[in-house]
Amino acid sequence: MDRRDFLRAAAAAPLAGAFGASARGAAAPDWAGLRGRLSGSLVRPADAGYAAARRLFNPAYDRIRPGGVAYCESAADVAACLAFARAGGIPVTARSGGHSYAGWSTGTGLVVDLSRMNAVSHAGGHAGGRATVGAGARLIDVYDRLARSGVSVPAGSCPTVGAGGLTLGGGIGVVSRKHGLTCDVLESVRVVTADGRVLDCDATRHPDLFWACRGGGGGNFGVAVSFTYRTFEAGQATVFFLHWPWSKAGAAVREWQAWAPAAPDELWSSLHLTRSASGLDVEVVGTYLGGAAGLERALAPLTARLGRPARRYVRTVPHLEAMKIMGGCGSRSTAECRRVPRTSFAAKSHLAYRRLPAPGVRALVAGVARGGRHSVLLDAMGGAIGRVAATATAFPHRAAFYSVQYYQEGMDRAWLRAIHADMSDYFGNHAYVNYLDPDLPDWRSAYYGANAARLAAVKAAYDPGRLFRLPQGV
Structure with a gap:
């Protein structure tokens, strides 16, 4: 611990005693003490606004009722929340955008909401510039603010996803084949650890924690509150949507x-096989970082x-x-893009380390054709993603095709469950x-591969008391 970390820890330590007895006491x-120590606000079940405060993007998790939602405005607020959780034995969960597929950005204890820590700034020119982004910033706001400086960072597509969760899990996105994963352009991250320290982590300061924050998943090692990324110059891009009849699905x-996966790096694409109320559809969508002629x-x-x-759309x-x-919010204002409707959904995943053989192609097409409303989305990898070693960051799936x-x-x-089981015979045990x-039984191996053991060591070093607990926590 350097002197700055020592002083931060010393400042946070008295808070633990301020909240009364430990989990072993009576x-x-x-909660009133916590409220008084926050520069942000605390919403409790009896307070106005609680119904909205506890919601995630997926309405399926509306039944979960936290003991409180703390809207933090600073790292000191986060440290106070963690001290409160330690002192009272209260389960604590961090939330940036609230898009956790399993609903694990909420819980029955204290939710540390980072949505007010959403500042986005840029320094430097188009080449060599840096963006500093609060963990609670939504992707649409990151894109919008950086566009004013003529730059961007590689990230995902959903406008309301939080920058924090996306980055910590790796960050597969729509320009990743050219510019890498979101975690690949991460240069530093500020983390509030379980003991209340505020650590600035990069390749030389707390490098193991920095490594773990680049693909090790959110909610495991501390509460990340700010990220600094390398930016790239954002020029014109060509988007495309191509449709074929279902008879072409196998082909x-x-x-x-x-x-x-072998196309030029400037081209990212996704193959969608969909069964909806209007029938079965085959679609290839994507972005090309250049003009229409190059795309063609x-x-x-x-x-x-x-x-x-x-049918085709190219622009x-x-x-x-x-x-x-x-x-999904083209031609709308940034404010309108923030209002993406909440959606009830469930999902599973694979990473394809080899191409599907003919029986696998038939199984996939037949699985989508079964009754219901569902999709399979194949997102191309390769390019810049694959030029990073599997152990260079915590994200292990560098060799995957898609x-x-x-x-x-x-x-x-x-x-x-049925289609995932069918396709596991071909894709194996790899997940994002x-x-x-x-549902994943061997999730450590599926998510982290050979990086799982090192992640466990980082967890033991920075959260030995396991304050941060998830059903699939490292």
């Missing part, structure tokens, strides 16, 4: 998986094999507009930690 948690899987050249090998799409737009389109997300409307997991799956 005193009730001092689309076969040809797309051979083409997409990159698409030519795919369309030559699949034939002309039945070259500024980078911010491209991110909005990929997030990620696979099985997405089900509603919370009935029967279809998910940002698509948390409460």
